[in-house]
Amino acid sequence: MTRDSDFKQVVRARMTETGETYTAARAALERSAREEAYDVARAEQRRLVGRLFTDGRIERVPAKRKVRAAVLLEVLRRFEPGREYSEKEVNEVLLGVHEDFAYLRRELVNYHYLEREDGRYRTAARAPERSVIERQEIPAWEEHWLEGFLAGR
Template structure:
């Protein structure tokens, strides 16, 4: 029997009661307050794993992109860089919210901002430039003001609501 046998039993019980699939039932059980232990309960039994999602994830018109952001962020930290291009693009657009439109960033500052999310800053920086959300010229980076033109292949990767997500990037205030 695993350490989380009681947790799994609660999830399966919810599945039977509601007809939900395992993933949905698991999320609902994680959102519930943990059950209180009876007096003399076993101290070696760990509570179910907690899961922290990105705090400011706003639901948009692309649920797949929102799910990718919730799946790959642990608070403000990126757990790992997604290998699937569609999820990677959604995560990168979420990271773009840490920048301001209308402001020039030296590479050192871009690195500092990205380091708060994940240690592989060079990959994140390069991907933001490759997707043309950050423009680089002479070691200075700037968030683009308009959605870049996309080929049909690129349109399959970027979130469907790319323009709305780009519009959420804060504008620099003088």
């Protein structure tokens, strides 16, 4: 049970409006909040990378880590969640983005967006746990956007 009295009031208002039980109303509100957070995260992602990409390519990899992470998330969209890729296939995808495909591949692995095992690559199964230091270098909306991407949205 929640201890936040403001949230309880919102849940009770929804109960009155919809006739739902407390549990159903709370779950609906929490689901709505997650969806809204995802939409806000995706809009921020589009705004940020929209100025960096021209015809699907970037001229240079950004030096700022937060912006680089945003670019890497955009590059990650070119991979199918759950599919396994050979290194050659990964290189071909990344070559369509930037000529330094090896650097992009390494960064995707370093940021835990791609997992590598026995020379095979796949998108991460779930959003990575970030240390305090890593969270300083990653856009705040990453966890919302990445969770949606990995879920196939």
